[in-house]
Each structure stands twice: as structure tokens, then as C-alpha cells.
Amino acid sequence: MSVRSLTREEVRAVDRRAIDEFGMTGLVLMENAGRGAAEQLMALGIDGSVIVCAGKGNNGGDGFVIARHLELLGGDVRVLLFANPSDLSGDAAANWRILEAAETPRVVFGRQPALSDIDHALSHADWIVDALLGTGTVGEVREPYRTAIMAINRSARKVFAVDLPSGLDCDTSVPIETLADGTAICVRATHTATFVARKRGFDNPASQAFTGDVHIVGIGVPKKLLDEVLVASSFTCS
Numbered sequence: 001m002s003v004r005s006l007t008r009e010e011v012r013a014v015d016r017r018a019i020d021e022f023g024m025t026g027l028v029l030m031e032n033a034g035r036g037a038a039e040q041l042m043a044l045g046i047d048g049s050v051i052v053c054a055g056k057g058n059n060g061g062d063g064f065v066i067a068r069h070l071e072l073l074g075g076d077v078r079v080l081l082f083a084n085p086s087d088l089s090g091d092a093a094a095n096w097r098i099l100e101a102a103e104t105p106r107v108v109f110g111r112q113p114a115l116s117d118i119d120h121a122l123s124h125a126d127w128i129v130d131a132l133l134g135t136g137t138v139g140e141v142r143e144p145y146r147t148a149i150m151a152i153n154r155s156a157r158k159v160f161a162v163d164l165p166s167g168l169d170c171d172t173s174v175p176i177e178t179l180a181d182g183t184a185i186c187v188r189a190t191h192t193a194t195f196v197a198r199k200r201g202f203d204n205p206a207s208q209a210f211t212g213d214v215h216i217v218g219i220g221v222p223k224k225l226l227d228e229v230l231v232a233s234s235f236t237c238s
Contacts, residue, residue, distance in 0.1 A: 005198040006169040006229070011135050014229055018221045025185055026091040029219050030058065033163075034095075036217035041066070041127065041160050042073055044191060048126030049076040052149055055132040055166075056083035061092030062162050064099055071104060079106040081112065082132060082144045086108040113144050118151035126160045128189045133166035135199065141167050141177045141185040149187050153198020157185025161189035163200055164233055165210045173201030173210065186210055193217045196226070 006014070018024045019064040041050070042174060046146075052067045054060035063079070078101060085108060088096050099106055107121060119173045122128055130152060132145050141149065149167055168188030169176050175184035194202070196219055201207055 038069035059134035173207030
């Protein structure tokens, strides 16, 4: 079986079909993704604290699940939320409430964080988990994510990206925004845990400068769905 990488639209189709046609829930998919990513990070080796940098979308929700499972595995974890809790919705909001009830250490930076404050929060991390932006991100990188990405890159810490590095285009692996001086507003990860399959942009050799080593993490979708979406036919390969 020839397995190919996924485009942005195919990523959305996998999630949508898993929910609509196979009766899975978004919470189950997020749980499987986050647990698998946490196990992958543990396998890489953790020697100190882990800081999860989370946005308001489902990528942030994955980060919340990662934090919970790292705690269960004995890790020292803190979550930095680059949004207001009221901005969260759906499955991400549900997993944030679990962190609140569990009293997992967390800091709300909100929408206008100071770079110096983020620098301080990241300064003692062994790993930083990038759960800011997901595969659906297009256009410019807006605040507070721009400042968070800058802080992550200047931290000189090991970085574990969730699904893909924040600021990287899913289909091309070209940073979605580059400053006039050539600085890419994109996380440079040491490792990336990508869900279901590699993303189409990862086929671009230049992507490794941002993704680091890529690990595929399953989310429990049925084999029938994977066969239909992932098996490369002569049509898709033409």
C-alpha cells in the first residue's frame, strides 16, 4: 500500500468524515491525537519541565490533552495560553476546563503578551510544545501568535511541534509570512508530531528546517477511511 501525504483539504476531510460518517466525536479524535503526541514526546526523552504554548483553536486543544497526559506520565508541565479562556470553544474549551479542574499549572497570556514575559516563562524549559496554530492557518500571522513564535525561536530550547510548526503553510511548507529582513514568522521545531499522515508541504525538502524530524501519530480513525483517503491511486499520483 502506497501512502501519500495529505493536503489541507484532505486533513479536513479525514476529520469531517470520521465524525459525520463513522460516528466518532471531535473529543475522541483530539484525545487520541494528544495522547499519541505525548507518548511520542516521552519517547524522545524529557529531562526537565515542558512548556505547552497553546492557541485558541483545536491545535491548542491538542496541546491541552498533551499536557494532561504528560502529567499522568510523571512530567513537569505548564501551559501558556495565548488567548483569553473565553475565546475557546468546542473541544478545545472542554479540554481547557479539564485542566482547570485538574489544577494543571497554567498561565493566561491573553491577546497582548509582552515578549520579555514569554522569554522568562520559557527560560527553564527542557522542551517547548508548539500548539499555537494548525493546518488551517493562512494569511498573515497575527498577534499574539507572532510574538509567541518569536519567543519560541529565540529561546534556544528543544521544540516539539503539534501537527506542523506554527506559521508553516500545510500545502507548501513555505512560511505564510516573512518579514522584509527575511525573518520567517514560523516556529523552527526540533521534532514534529503530525497526525494521520505527513502533510503535503513536508514533501518540500526545505520544510525540514522548520519541522525537524517528523513523526506520524495516529488518531484512531477507521482503516476504511484511511484506505480511501491515503492510498495513492494512479489518479492522485498523476
